[in-house]
Amino acid sequence: xxxxxxxxxxxxxxxxxxxxxxxxxxxxxxxxxxxxxxxxxxxxxxxxxxxxxxxxxxxxxxxxxxxxxxxxxxxxxxxxxxxxxxxxxxxxxxxxxxxxxxxxxxxxxxxxxxxxxxxxxxxxxxxxxxxxxxxxxxxxxxxxxxxxxxxxxxxxxxxxxxxxxxxxxxxxxxxxxxxxxxxxxxxxxxxxxxxx
Amino acid sequence: xxxxxxxxxxxxxxxxxxxxxxxxxxxxxxxxxxxxxxxxxxxxxxxxxxxxxxxxxxxxxxxxxxxxxxxxxxxxxxxxxxxxxxxxxxxxxxxxxxxxxxxxxxxxxxxxxxxxxxxxxxxxxxxxxxxxxxxxxxxxxxxxxxxxxxxxxxxxxxxxxxxxxxxxxxxxxxxxxxxxxxxxxxxxxxxxxxxxxxxxxxxxxxxxxxxxxxxxxxxxxx
Ligand code: SF4
Ligand code: SF4
Ligand code: FES
Numbered sequence: 001x002x003x004x005x006x007x008x009x010x011x012x013x014x015x016x017x018x019x020x021x022x023x024x025x026x027x028x029x030x031x032x033x034x035x036x037x038x039x040x041x042x043x044x045x046x047x048x049x050x051x052x053x054x055x056x057x058x059x060x061x062x063x064x065x066x067x068x069x070x071x072x073x074x075x076x077x078x079x080x081x082x083x084x085x086x087x088x089x090x091x092x093x094x095x096x097x098x099x100x101x102x103x104x105x106x107x108x109x110x111x112x113x114x115x116x117x118x119x120x121x122x123x124x125x126x127x128x129x130x131x132x133x134x135x136x137x138x139x140x141x142x143x144x145x146x147x148x149x150x151x152x153x154x155x156x157x158x159x160x161x162x163x164x165x166x167x168x169x170x171x172x173x174x175x176x177x178x179x180x181x182x183x184x185x186x187x188x189x190x191x192x193x194x195x196x
Numbered sequence: 197x198x199x200x201x202x203x204x205x206x207x208x209x210x211x212x213x214x215x216x217x218x219x220x221x222x223x224x225x226x227x228x229x230x231x232x233x234x235x236x237x238x239x240x241x242x243x244x245x246x247x248x249x250x251x252x253x254x255x256x257x258x259x260x261x262x263x264x265x266x267x268x269x270x271x272x273x274x275x276x277x278x279x280x281x282x283x284x285x286x287x288x289x290x291x292x293x294x295x296x297x298x299x300x301x302x303x304x305x306x307x308x309x310x311x312x313x314x315x316x317x318x319x320x321x322x323x324x325x326x327x328x329x330x331x332x333x334x335x336x337x338x339x340x341x342x343x344x345x346x347x348x349x350x351x352x353x354x355x356x357x358x359x360x361x362x363x364x365x366x367x368x369x370x371x372x373x374x375x376x377x378x379x380x381x382x383x384x385x386x387x388x389x390x391x392x393x394x395x396x397x398x399x400x401x402x403x404x405x406x407x408x409x410x411x412x413x414x415x416x417x418x
Contacts (some may be wrong), residue, residue, distance in 0.1 A: 016370065016382075017382060017383045017384075018382050027349075065382075066381055068381075076365075077359065077364075077365025077366075077368060077381075078365070078381045079365060079367060079370075079379075079380060079381040080365070080368050081377075082370055082381045082382065083368045083370045086371045086372075087370070087371065087372045088372075178363065196413065
């Protein structure tokens with residue numbers, strides 16, 4: 001070991017940090033939903049997973065305030081709810097973006113550069129795995145095998161499969177969306193004017 | 197009332213209350229068995245460090261002594277080739293996810309890993325496994341302690357005292373597998389969490405992950 005320069009890497013996976021704070025308005029809605037869901041369950045630790053699943057079904061993710069509410073109802077530390085939510089891949093802690101990129105990291109995709117595709121998305125969007133961009137337009141996730149290994153590396157863009165995704169293709173995918181959003185925003189502007 | 201039973205550990209007859217966990221019986225009789233994750237008061241041991249293996253006569257494979265209840269006439273060996281091998285592998289795996297640099301570690305000389313190494317003739321060096329080389333940013337609390345995750349062995353002692361003794365609930369485990377770590381709600385810094393800086397977790401840490409700074413820095417020993 002001596003004499004070998006070790007490559008240390010810092011682990012800051014941002015997926016389980018609450019990057020996006022819900023607005024006061026959103027918070028109220030979240031708390032209402034959570035209260036309603038909690039009403040249907042005995043506030044017992046053994047029901048924690050199904051409760052979290054219900055909340056995620058309803059809200060699309062597990063907001064921090066929701067976890068805190070649940071913890072209070074169960075009389076357990078919030079960090080225990082957090083621990084469970086970060087243990088299972090099925091839970092997400094940040095709201096899904098309008099468009100979701102799921103980069104496949106199954107064996108076949110990984111071997112031919114799934115991680116390169118992932119890195120390209122990370123760099124271009126300036127977010128980490130499991131994160132959502134501040135404007136909530138895009139979110140990034142890893143998945144494990146979507147079943148079309150022959151066109152690896154695969155990225156699922158919303159519900160569309162993209163095969164053989166190179167960094168250039170990542171740029172292309174993002175560019176297409178930026179175009180679309182631009183048009184939509186333009187349209188919105190026009191409609192607004194017409195409405196007045 | 198539990199009755200007192202007699203068992204044999206390494207050819208020595210010892211008495212203990214029936215049902216007591218073997219690890220504590222051995223330790224109380226000055227028979228050392230490596231352990232990191234065991235907490236005596238804990239009802240259900242997590243048995244996660246896999247260091248406390250022993251051989252119990254009549255059982256097909258070594259068992260973890262922190263989960264094994266003692267009974268009358270039990271015959272235990274703390275060292276057999278099979279036991280030693282399991283302990284060595286568990287130890288090496290722990291070290292592969294540990295920033296091994298005892299000379300710069302605040303816990304040098306009062307570290308539980310060093311104690312295990314000494315007791316079992318194991319090296320504090322990696323040979324078979326590669327180091328994962330994980331580096332986490334060092335956390336420094338305002339004036340009281342530091343938390344170096346790169347040296348955490350995930351024994352859970354700090355989480356237990358935080359929950360059960362201090363009754364604060366500021367820290368817990370998050371994530372899974374190699375990414376598992378002790379953290380706060382939302383991975384925020386401890387000083388922004390509900391941590392009261394009582395220092396109990398620092399005292400509970402068997403290795404150089406949680407350390408007092410400044411005046412209290414010698415308080416952890418012993
Ligand atoms: S925690 Fe123990 S084994 Fe690890 S570097 Fe510090 S003294 Fe050495
Ligand atoms: S910080 Fe120390 S006490 Fe806490 S889990 Fe890590 S090694 Fe154990
Ligand atoms: S002390 Fe028994 S498994 Fe850790």
